[in-house]
Amino acid sequence: QVQLVESGGGLVQAGGSLRLSCAASGLTFGRYVMGWFRQAPGKERDFVAAISWSGGRTSYADSVKGRFTISRDNAKNTVYLQMDSLKPEDTADYFCAAESTTWVSRDAYDYDYWGQGTQVTVSS
Numbered sequence: 001q002v003q004l005v006e007s008g009g010g011l012v013q014a015g016g017s018l019r020l021s022c023a024a025s026g027l028t029f030g031r032y033v034m035g036w037f038r039q040a041p042g043k044e045r046d047f048v049a050a051i052s053w054s055g056g057r058t059s060y061a062d063s064v065k066g067r068f069t070i071s072r073d074n075a076k077n078t079v080y081l082q083m084d085s086l087k088p089e090d091t092a093d094y095f096c097a098a099e100s101t102t103w104v105s106r107d108a109y110d111y112d113y114w115g116q117g118t119q120v121t122v123s124s
Contacts, residue, residue: 009118
């Protein structure tokens with residue numbers, strides 16, 4: 001049974017930082033592209049960042065490029081999202097996801113497994 005468990009969300013002031021973690025189990029972690037998505041209240045789920053099997057390739061949404069960094073530790077079956085210079089518009093539920101193909105996709109429909117999400121609130 002595949003499980004993705006996010007942690008690290010919370011309340012932070014604008015300009016602050018948070019690091020999200022996603023611990024995976026029940027899958028061969030090093031063979032999955034990992035992604036982060038977010039969903040604000042009343043809005044669709046949006047792509048944030050993704051990382052290839054080895055970590056050598058990454059992709060970011062334009063809205064977070066230069067502020068967020070995705071990374072992974074295959075020995076710990078964990079993917080991270082370091083979020084710096086946070087803005088109120090970053091407020092959302094953040095989800096990690098796993099994709100079994102080889103390309104670093106920005107499309108939520110390409111992802112096979114999803115976590116339950118962790119809430120991030122950025123106050124102004």
